[in-house]
Amino acid sequence: MTVEEVKLQAAKANGGHGAKDQFPIGMRVLAVDDDPTCLKLLEKLLQHCQYHVTTTGQAATALKLLREKKDQFDLVISDVHMPDMDGFKLLELVGLEMDLPVIMLSANGETQTVMKGITHGACDYLLKPVRIEQLRTIWQHVVRRRSCDARNNGNDNDDSSKKLQVASAEGDNGGGNRNKRTSRRVRDDNGDDGDDSDENSNENGDSSTQKKPRVVWSVELHRKFVASVNQLGIDKAVPKKILDLMNVENITRENVASHLQKYRLYLKRLSVDASRQANLTAAFGGRNPAYVNMGLDAFRQYNAYGRYRPVPTTNHSQPNNLLARMNSPAFGMHGLLPSQPLQIGHTQNNLSTSLGNVGGVNNGNLIRGAHMPLQDTSKCFPTGPSGPFNSFVGESPQFPDLGRCNTTWSTAVSSSNVQELGQKDRIVNGPKLEPLSSFTEASSQIPLLGNEMQSQVASLASNGLPMPFTQEAVPFAYGSSTNSREMLNNNLALSNSGINSSLPNLHIDGSVFERNIDGSVVTRQTLDGSNSGGGGVPPLQDGRIDHQAVNSHLNYNNELMGTSRLQRGLSGGLDDIVVDMFKLDHADNGVPFIDGDWELV
Amino acid sequence: MSAANQLAALIANMFATGLLDDQFQQLQMLQDPSAPNFVSEVVTLFCHDGERIIGELAKLLDKPTVDFDRVDAFVHQLKGSSASVGALKVKNTCIQFREFCQQKSKDGCLKTLETVRINFYELRGKFQTMLQLERQVNGFPPNN
Numbered sequence: 001m002t003v004e005e006v007k008l009q010a011a012k013a014n015g016g017h018g019a020k021d022q023f024p025i026g027m028r029v030l031a032v033d034d035d036p037t038c039l040k041l042l043e044k045l046l047q048h049c050q051y052h053v054t055t056t057g058q059a060a061t062a063l064k065l066l067r068e069k070k071d072q073f074d075l076v077i078s079d080v081h082m083p084d085m086d087g088f089k090l091l092e093l094v095g096l097e098m099d100l101p102v103i104m105l106s107a108n109g110e111t112q113t114v115m116k117g118i119t120h121g122a123c124d125y126l127l128k129p130v131r132i133e134q135l136r137t138i139w140q141h142v143v144r145r146r147s148c149d150a151r152n153n154g155n156d157n158d159d160s161s162k163k164l165q166v167a168s169a170e171g172d173n174g175g176g177n178r179n180k181r182t183s184r185r186v187r188d189d190n191g192d193d194g195d196d197s198d199e200n201s202n203e204n205g206d207s208s209t210q211k212k213p214r215v216v217w218s219v220e221l222h223r224k225f226v227a228s229v230n231q232l233g234i235d236k237a238v239p240k241k242i243l244d245l246m247n248v249e250n251i252t253r254e255n256v257a258s259h260l261q262k263y264r265l266y267l268k269r270l271s272v273d274a275s276r277q278a279n280l281t282a283a284f285g286g287r288n289p290a291y292v293n294m295g296l297d298a299f300r301q302y303n304a305y306g307r308y309r310p311v312p313t314t315n316h317s318q319p320n321n322l323l324a325r326m327n328s329p330a331f332g333m334h335g336l337l338p339s340q341p342l343q344i345g346h347t348q349n350n351l352s353t354s355l356g357n358v359g360g361v362n363n364g365n366l367i368r369g370a371h372m373p374l375q376d377t378s379k380c381f382p383t384g385p386s387g388p389f390n391s392f393v394g395e396s397p398q399f400p401d402l403g404r405c406n407t408t409w410s411t412a413v414s415s416s417n418v419q420e421l422g423q424k425d426r427i428v429n430g431p432k433l434e435p436l437s438s439f440t441e442a443s444s445q446i447p448l449l450g451n452e453m454q455s456q457v458a459s460l461a462s463n464g465l466p467m468p469f470t471q472e473a474v475p476f477a478y479g480s481s482t483n484s485r486e487m488l489n490n491n492l493a494l495s496n497s498g499i500n501s502s503l504p505n506l507h508i509d510g511s512v513f514e515r516n517i518d519g520s521v522v523t524r525q526t527l528d529g530s531n532s533g534g535g536g537v538p539p540l541q542d543g544r545i546d547h548q549a550v551n552s553h554l555n556y557n558n559e560l561m562g563t564s565r566l567q568r569g570l571s572g573g574l575d576d577i578v579v580d581m582f583k584l585d586h587a588d589n590g591v592p593f594i595d596g597d598w599e600l601v
Numbered sequence: 602m603s604a605a606n607q608l609a610a611l612i613a614n615m616f617a618t619g620l621l622d623d624q625f626q627q628l629q630m631l632q633d634p635s636a637p638n639f640v641s642e643v644v645t646l647f648c649h650d651g652e653r654i655i656g657e658l659a660k661l662l663d664k665p666t667v668d669f670d671r672v673d674a675f676v677h678q679l680k681g682s683s684a685s686v687g688a689l690k691v692k693n694t695c696i697q698f699r700e701f702c703q704q705k706s707k708d709g710c711l712k713t714l715e716t717v718r719i720n721f722y723e724l725r726g727k728f729q730t731m732l733q734l735e736r737q738v739n740g741f742p743p744n745n
């Protein structure tokens with residue numbers, strides 16, 4: 001039917017929506033159904049609603065039409081069961097490529113099928129026979145999609161905060177409240193916490209928040225991204241092509257590039273559950289500097305301040321603080337640290353801060369803090385490439401739901417970074433540069449959403465755990481070196497804390513060492529006053545780590561630790577780390593990986 | 602009785618006997634001067650498509666090993682189209698049919714296929730009469 005005919009019909013139809021403005025009159029709908037009877041009926045119904053209808057009986061034709069005339073349709077209605085292509089598949093593709101709202105149509109009203117439609121991104125799910133009343137209001141999906149997209153792409157703190165809170169709300173109950181609190185804190189605590197905008201802008205390559213709208217990798221956006229990548233093939237997925245395929249406004253190639261980097265790391269991390277060591281090794285090689293720096297800095301911070309406290313970072317105070325806090329928790333998580341690469345660069349301050357903070361936490365707190373998260377995390381992080389990532393994404397794009405974060409992380413961590421956890425413990429004794437690097441690697445392997453992670457970390461930090469020791473804290477570690485650094489810092493922080501905590505109650509190891517991310521229990525080492533090999537290494541009076549003690553402890557840890565390099569790095573390497581840290585303390589020399597831009601807070 | 606009256610009586614009878622439900626009325630309401638043949642077009646489509654599906658079902662169920670998934674897919678389609686035109690009886694039979702598919706009961710499916718066939722052809726016959734009457738009402742000579 002031509003538009004004129006449609007209008008004619010509109011004039012005749014007792015259209016309830018007289019339409020003050022033209023929309024939704026003339027809304028362009030593409031109807032896809034292999035059943036000619038239903039298709040004809042649908043066409044007529046839509047025409048009666050004064051929409052402009054195009055019909056096709058084949059999904060392939062529909063896709064072709066959509067691709068050729070990208071801007072010529074506002075809405076797609078598609079049957080679920082079609083011979084040439086599954087309706088859900090079409091739904092996904094349309095959502096991915098064209099970002100159009102898709103309504104599913106089916107005679108099958110089973111809950112599972114409807115659920116599938118919704119989870120695949122359908123705006124609505126209608127049952128046949130379709131009544132005209134149902135079709136009269138489908139234009140709402142177009143409007144909603146438009147405003148949603150605008151919100152997604154033109155970020156501001158409020159939006160992201162809102163999203164985070166929403167995400168938090170969607171998260172586990174346990175974490176929900178915390179998340180809300182966290183996100184609120186993060187949002188309000190501008191002085192200390194990382195400013196998401198800042199972080200995002202950093203991620204986007206901007207140094208100021210005002211310049212570019214922050215790109216929030218929402219669930220939907222990320223899903224599109226993943227679909228694009230899968231379509232291109234992970235090996236061939238280049239940012240430019242992904243960007244084109246995603247066809248989303250307000251994101252740049254750089255956004256996609258950084259996100260792709262994280263995603264790759266995430267995939268890598270997921271794929272090496274069994275071969276964590278290998279990954280760590282690789283990571284170590286690649287990320288030592290970052291990690292080392294972070295760790296050392298953290299250590300330095302710790303020593304210097306003897307306490308973990310949020311330190312207002314100089315230029316990156318917000319992110320730093322956030323990161324610092326996040327880092328601490330991340331310690332266990334390894335790469336869980338949220339990572340915006342840029343932020344990580346700025347994280348130095350954070351790390352220092354974190355370490356300071358960590359150090360500040362008394363043994364009791366530290367241990368407790370460390371302990372609890374570990375436990376939580378052990379079950380959190382989902383495994384599987386798509387799992388954690390997806391779950392993460394789904395959980396909280398911006399501010400992580402702490403509960404969820406934990407969940408996500410622990411599982412992930414446990415699955416892929418079992419050793420890391422062990423490392424964490426070890427690190428308490430004195431992180432080693434080497435392990436940290438691998439640690440970093442591990443963390444970097446944890447995918448993610450930089451912004452999200454930060455948020456999550458922030459959330460975690462604001463959870464109130466003195467030391468977010470838990471894996472929860474680190475939502476996703478980006479593969480960037482900054483992540484490494486964060487991890488390292490965290491590790492250092494943790495170790496510092498552990499070491500520096502007062503001897504008697506320094507049972508960090510109890511918490512630290514007790515559980516690996518996967519929940520396996522490691523031998524308890526009490527970091528108490530005794531410098532026994534089995535125990536922790538009590539800090540020296542001045543808060544320094546007793547190298548000897550640490551070393552011995554590390555050695556002990558080494559034995560406990562598996563053969564993973566990371567472990568070795570952490571435990572065995574703790575010696576080195578300690579040495580390095582000490583070196584660092586004494587003089588900024590010798591630390592090969594220190595990039596020199598660490599600042600002591 | 603005039604063609605118009607006959608048509609009305611026929612349709613009333615179809616409603617009364619449960620062959621049609623109010624979805625058919627929706628179809629009728631959609632017909633307007635700009636689409637004067639809407640109902641007949643839809644009905645014709647349904648009759649053709651339904652016959653095709655039933656043929657496919659018979660073929661599938663004739664095999665020694667029945668692919669119940671494919672059977673189910675066809676039944677599902679028939680259910681959708683019958684629901685869309687308001688073919689109540691056929692639709693309900695399809696619902697039964699699907700249950701047998703879920704149970705992977707060949708006997709059940711065959712039995713229900715027969716019922717569907719009977720119901721469908723009954724409906725189709727009446728639809729054909731209806732279309733003829735409609736043509737007459739619109740001033741066309743009846744087709745024979």
